[in-house]
Amino acid sequence: xxxxxxxxxxxxxFRARPRTVRSKLRIGVFADSCTQPRWIADALARIAAxxxxxxxxxxxxxxxxxxxxxxxxxAHVDHWLFGSGDDPVRRVxxxxxxxxxxxxxxxxxxxxxxxxxxxxxxxxxxAIGEVDDASLEGLAxxxxxxxxxxxxxGAHPDLAAMxxxxxxxPVVASGIRIARPCGERLGCRSWSRxxxxxxxxxxxxxxxxxxxxxxxxxxxxxxxxxxxxEREAVPAPPxxxxxxxxxxxxxxxxxxxGARIARRTLETCFTVGQWSLxxxxxxxxxxxxxxxxxxxxxxxxxxxxxxxxxxSRNGRHYIxxxxxxxxxGKGHISVVEVDREGRCGTPVRVLERDxxxxxPLLVEDDGALFMIPETANNRTIEIYRCEAFPDRWRREKVFxxxxxxxxxxxxxxxxxxxxxxxxxxxxxxxxxxxxxxHLFHSPALLGEWTAHARxxxxxxxxxxxxxGCLFERDGALxxxxxxxxxxxxxxxxxxRVTRLSPDEYAEEEARRIVPRTVxxxxxxxxxxxxxxxxxxxxxxxx
Numbered sequence: 001x002x003x004x005x006x007x008x009x010x011x012x013x014f015r016a017r018p019r020t021v022r023s024k025l026r027i028g029v030f031a032d033s034c035t036q037p038r039w040i041a042d043a044l045a046r047i048a049a050x051x052x053x054x055x056x057x058x059x060x061x062x063x064x065x066x067x068x069x070x071x072x073x074x075a076h077v078d079h080w081l082f083g084s085g086d087d088p089v090r091r092v093x094x095x096x097x098x099x100x101x102x103x104x105x106x107x108x109x110x111x112x113x114x115x116x117x118x119x120x121x122x123x124x125x126x127a128i129g130e131v132d133d134a135s136l137e138g139l140a141x142x143x144x145x146x147x148x149x150x151x152x153x154g155a156h157p158d159l160a161a162m163x164x165x166x167x168x169x170p171v172v173a174s175g176i177r178i179a180r181p182c183g184e185r186l187g188c189r190s191w192s193r194x195x196x197x198x199x200x201x202x203x204x205x206x207x208x209x210x211x212x213x214x215x216x217x218x219x220x221x222x223x224x225x226x227x228x229x230e231r232e233a234v235p236a237p238p239x240x241x242x243x244x245x246x247x248x249x250x251x252x253x254x255x256x257x258g259a260r261i262a263r264r265t266l267e268t269c270f271t272v273g274q275w276s277l278x279x280x281x282x283x284x285x286x287x288x289x290x291x292x293x294x295x296x297x298x299x300x301x302x303x304x305x306x307x308x309x310x311x312s313r314n315g316r317h318y319i320x321x322x323x324x325x326x327x328x329g330k331g332h333i334s335v336v337e338v339d340r341e342g343r344c345g346t347p348v349r350v351l352e353r354d355x356x357x358x359x360p361l362l363v364e365d366d367g368a369l370f371m372i373p374e375t376a377n378n379r380t381i382e383i384y385r386c387e388a389f390p391d392r393w394r395r396e397k398v399f400x401x402x403x404x405x406x407x408x409x410x411x412x413x414x415x416x417x418x419x420x421x422x423x424x425x426x427x428x429x430x431x432x433x434x435x436x437x438h439l440f441h442s443p444a445l446l447g448e449w450t451a452h453a454r455x456x457x458x459x460x461x462x463x464x465x466x467x468g469c470l471f472e473r474d475g476a477l478x479x480x481x482x483x484x485x486x487x488x489x490x491x492x493x494x495x496r497v498t499r500l501s502p503d504e505y506a507e508e509e510a511r512r513i514v515p516r517t518v519x520x521x522x523x524x525x526x527x528x529x530x531x532x533x534x535x536x537x538x539x540x541x542x
Contacts, residue, residue: 061106489520
């Protein structure tokens with residue numbers, strides 16, 4: 001479990017490189033104004049600096065749209081209260097992205113303008129703001145692209161997440177809308193958690209990923225050609241008219257948001273969230289969300305226990321877990337011995353660093369026992385060798401470094417012998433690691449790890465983040481994933497892995513494990529007939 005005040009570096013540092021050298025994609029940017037939200041400017045800057053695409057024209061016209069004064073005032077206060085870092089919707093000048101000779105005035109009604117653009121032989125026309133997509137039809141080989149948001153996949157970033165926050169929807173969708181003569185499709189689809197009391201925090205998560213969608217989509221187009229659009233993009237829903245709330249609705253909505261903030265403040269003042277552990281011995285574990293029949297391990301009120309991983313040695317049974325004292329805000333790894341009667345020993349601290357540790361995944365290889373704890377705050381994925389069981393561990397190797405990765409989970413394919421590592425990687429803007437699942441593979445556990453060709457293989461806050469070890473049952477490989485909306489730890493999804501290779505990954509949701517007697521759970525594991533999980537509850541602070 002990552003600590004709450006984590007900062008993260010730029011997302012997706014380990015993407016597969018192009019297989020062959022070819023000319024860069026030629027991108028035309030068509031915007032309604034020279035000033036655009038910072039997250040869009042950052043997305044365009046990444047394209048301009050990439051090795052797979054270049055901006056060959058920047059067509060500008062009109063003025064920045066005027067927002068509703070009431071919502072502008074609310075957004076300013078909201079960001080002051082709940083935002084962090086630079087405001088992603090703060091408007092900045094994008095003219096400097098290209099040389100002066102590559103800038104033109106956007107005048108779609110003029111035939112000479114279209115002729116000049118046609119001579120540039122664009123691969124993609126990227127539209128921003130109040131630009132008429134119909135005026136760009138036929139100007140780019142792969143159509144007109146836009147950022148899109150919400151269930152209707154509308155194309156107005158100024159309205160992104162607004163309706164979801166007002167309606168308390170748990171997630172907000174995003175993607176790239178691709179308009180071509182043969183129809184419209186959606187590529188790079190993603191789902192982010194909505195923060196019901198803050199538009200600023202919801203957008204910080206949303207735009208942190210959406211800003212990277214354009215680069216990811218263009219890279220895949222560059223590597224795979226137009227077949228990527230047909231193979232991975234899905235048909236887009238019809239475009240629906242989008243309107244900001246009127247004055248009366250705005251007043252009511254802001255009032256409801258204020259009430260939610262007040263409730264959240266009172267909840268934080270008088271209660272504290274605490275994770276605890278649960279275990280039981282059973283020949284078959286249904287994982288039905290109920291803790292009936294489980295033995296509960298409740299920590300002292302000054303800390304939480306989470307992320308349990310079981311291990312049996314010489315007829316004795318142990319649970320390794322994250323222990324986090326509230327006053328330090330930094331987790332370490334502890335172990336507790338349990339027995340079949342539900343008795344447990346005293347927890348013992350077994351691994352501590354000067355950075356946060358959690359999710360102590362255990363793996364055996366060639367007769368040796370290893371642990372891969374989450375070391376995201378050190379911007380690494382590290383593996384430790386057990387020197388004396390259960391409390392002496394030595395760092396064996398740093399697998400990967402330079403980015404923020406949560407809950408790394410390894411699995412060895414029995415048929416090929418290849419090792420796979422699943423981990424969620426965070427974005428520096430989004431400030432979270434719940435959404436995007438990345439894959440790596442290696443011929444040996446302690447070998448060199450290679451990024452999967454399709455990273456991120458999944459972008460969905462509702463099921464991406466690992467929730468425990470993969471396991472085999474009924475001839476299939478199963479991957480538990482965390483449900484991180486509407487709150488972190490809302491439950492667990494069991495996925496059936498259907499394709500797993502260096503170039504492909506696919507999984508299908510089989511069923512959901514929703515907690516029935518507690519507020520949350522986000523880890524399940526099993527060793528022999530010992531099942532373990534964790535549970536989230538709110539307890540009185542005083």
